[in-house]
Amino acid sequence: MKHISGSLCRSKIALACILISSAGMALAQQKVSLPIIQQVKIKNDTTSIITFGAKGDGVTLNTESINKTIASVSQKGGGVVLIPSGLWLTGPVELKSNVNLHLKRDAILQFTDDFNQYKLVEGNWEGRPAWRNQSPISGTNLENIAITGTGIIDGNGGAWRMVKKDKLTESQWKTLVASGGIVREDGKMWFPSAKTVKGSNTKNAGVVEPGKTAKDYEDIKDFLRPNLLVLTNCKKILLEGVTFQNSPAWNLHPLLCEDLTLRNLQVKNPWYAQNGDGVDVESCKNVLIEGSTFDVGDDGICIKSGRDEAGRKRGVPTENVIVRNNVVYHAHGGFVIGSEMSGGAKNIWVYDCSFIGTDIGLRFKTTRGRGGIVENIYVNNINMIDIPGEAILFDMYYAAVDPIVLAGEKRDAIKSVMVPVTEETPQFRNFYIKDVVANGAEKAIFFRGLPEMNIKDIHLENVTIQSKKGIEIIEATGIFLKNVNVITENSNPVVDIQNSSNINIDNLQYKPGSELLFSIAGEKSKGIKVSGTDSSKAKKATNVASEVNKKALEMSK
Template sequence: MKKIIASIFALSVAVPMISQAQKGTKKAYSFSNLPVVAQTSFKKDTFNIINYGAKSDGVTLITKSINDAIVACNKKGGGVVVVPKGLWISGPVELKSNVNLHLQANAILQFTRDFSQYPLVQSNWEGLPQMRNQSPLWAVNQTNIAVTGSGIVDGGGDAWRMVKKSKLTESQWKNLVASGGVLTEDKKTWYPSQGSLEGSKIKGNPGEISADKSADYYNNIKDFFRPNLLVFTSCKKVLLEGVTFQNSAAWNIHPLMCEDVIIRNVYAKNPWYAQNGDGLDIESCKNVLVENSTFDVGDDGICIKSGRDAWGRKRAMPTENVIIRNSTVYHAHGGFVIGSEMSGGAKNIFVSDCTFIGTDIGLRFKTTRGRGGVVENIHIKNINMMEVPGEAILFDMYYAAVDPIALVGDKRDAPKVELLPVNEETPIFKDFFIDNVVCDGAEKAIFVRGLPEMSIANINLSNINIKSKKGIDIQEGKNINLNNVKLTIEHGDPLINIQNGNNVSLKNITYNSADLLFKISGDRNSNIKTSGLDVSKAQKQAEFLAGAQEKSLQINK
């Protein structure tokens, strides 16, 4: 364990930090001038894992064989390591420079459910350095690497994950409990082992590395440290193409501090109840292309991150220059997401021509006090959504680390609103441009909730057509511009709620009907203007509460 911890800190020192002087001048990007992502290139030489002793019998571990093939390929200048059709059982696989790990059709690379095959190593969880079990597919400081083909990579995540009773049917729950494992005292959550349960009981950060924690401490709760399926750290020129990545213990695909990453035609799949079962988490990466891919997972679908709280700010590596296009997200907590661990910032993000079907929230931007970081220059267009249980478009600075849709029995209290000083822990969301969004079915059309000390700013929504139960809700927002927004709602009381909104422009807003058109509250509203608004469909135009003044709202028909 001492050697492991020593190597941990050696690795963390090796991570390059970006000073203000190194950041240089900003480069302007747009949809007509997208960032350029460098591509991989491999020699044609092939290294078949069968030639290194691998057996496709569904029993024999091929960990040594597949890693030996990768090492041999790397030493000879690179090429393609071939995983033929068949069922291959393996422990962790380390990818090395100039190696393309290629899974042929009908190949299943099944990572073993034997936890002893995964050593405890320094890794990362939600942006914080942690002790965790080694990820099944991993690489550190490698260049020109790929996982390609049309096979399946299965992380064996069902052996690792806890499961909430409220997320299963009665029959599913009975079968799960009968399979083994242990239950919490309230019998509402299943854990695969006692060690996993004990780890969940530790308050604070059980995986944090500190001098007062012994090897026995980590080993006693080893099962609790679920690994992400694929983690590539500080790598350059990465390609993931054609492969299905499924059944991850925690996050599915996780490029971390990488540069020039292409993710194309992949399928990320997890059970909908998979705790922390994100599809794709792009963290502190630069120059990324995601296209023609499908996500059907248990947590966020496509997510942008950059580290958590002080660690993320110290790393100071924003996720930047990202293109996401022509992709589909089915079940997920959010279709396209930024946050909540975005303390290093995010900028120059371009999302286009994507479909979200049944995601809890469509476009989801979340953060909270303590994160810090700046999220800016976000461009999104041509998004289609269906059957969204929550908000179609959400900006929220009160993220509370709970499922976006409350389960039966969950009690949700509204956050306490208080004005606090602005400091490095205050997050900033600004400069969002969202155009041409259609949503058939949502709980609420648009929700914007900033902090009293830091409004969400410069949000531009145009050509929006949403069918939902509720309309527009803006709290602590400034420079909010909505143009050509069509709302078909079930409950029109109010159609538009604004609390402490400043410089809110509402142009050409159309709707089917409303009991109350505007509800304005708070003593810090100013310059709320409408034009092209038909007030005749509403029974009442406006209501002013909690210090709001009538002069803050100007309705121009």
């Protein structure tokens, strides 16, 4: 067993400065140092769970044996708890400080589908205090902890999840219904139990309320699905090499943690898994996510910091994050910030990542009521293929629905209404995105801010996207596009600007013969400067609406 100690992020290589951009970007001449992520240091003294009576027969419930092993090793000053070859059935596992839970390659740690093994506890759900079933793996107020190896941790999520009919084939749906459970009256949703049905019909189900205890939530207990792994207020964490899969809700949820490293993980869920996120880093500081692969049912790699008033009251941003050398397959978004970002997010580096078939590539989402500021986000060298939605999306009208409309689903159009700016008004500002290539997307780039709080100061450089539709900019200020190439099928217009100002476009490339290059509308549109762009390749260069000031658009060679 290898001794685990400080490594990559302590080295001078990891502290090397990154030049965020070349000429034309606000930080062109500045060097920004990557944050330091402190690493765990755990003794290599090893104790097998067999020592405390565990049996890897897939039948024996090993909850007590595993937890006794962990507690014993921690009490002796720490070390390795070994999960050897076998199929190990268990209830909730509680981590302890100075312990490395290590899984052999042919070890499967599978959590029981007996809901009685999971007690209701006060936790957190989507950024608010909530009662949930105890997570299969959890730890609170710990330091120096690790889960390593190349084995599999399986959350048995199919026992917990509701499933939409539209996300299964006809054969899969029939098999699921035949297994038991309850189908909703409209025939479009399957539930595993009556308690799950009741919970789905309960407003703010599970949210902590004064005077209520766990007993008050017993009638909806099955609905309160746990996240597979929850670490709360922990320091110095390493998750390395392991496969985390089949979670009841989110897979990995570090909350209020510091010095967190996720390395070379496999994180998996069925694509239809409701709330089946890969990793949700919430209100954490100093984080490294590298070399990992995600293929999940909701957002892949996601940054959060609490929801609405509860998140603002907590007031802890997620900051100093490095995300690099990762691959995301199916997910609602490859790299995501929001929508629960009420405590803010800042100083985040994302680079050398590939998104393959994610619904949206780079996804930044929020909505009124959240508050919070997301700023200083640096994205570089991202490759994407087969994106069903937008390659790059900024949306301040997030509505908690799947990003891709299902067959037969109808959604109302967004109505733009100005409201006063308050602490509930979210903000997106200071993003620097460079060297992005996407082969196949529904729409290349989408910005949609609020009338009272535009998306601000977004810099895109060296971006090439092949897509059906081009660029849409709504309620945005300070958008800088340099060396952007959009190769579109439906290019009418290539760039659609609505109620936006201080838009700078330099060397825009597009498909020759496009019907319309620029469409500009909205009385607030102004300060639109286009340079280095050959407008003669389009059938029509501009279409400026009557309400737009004639001087709003300035085009130069």
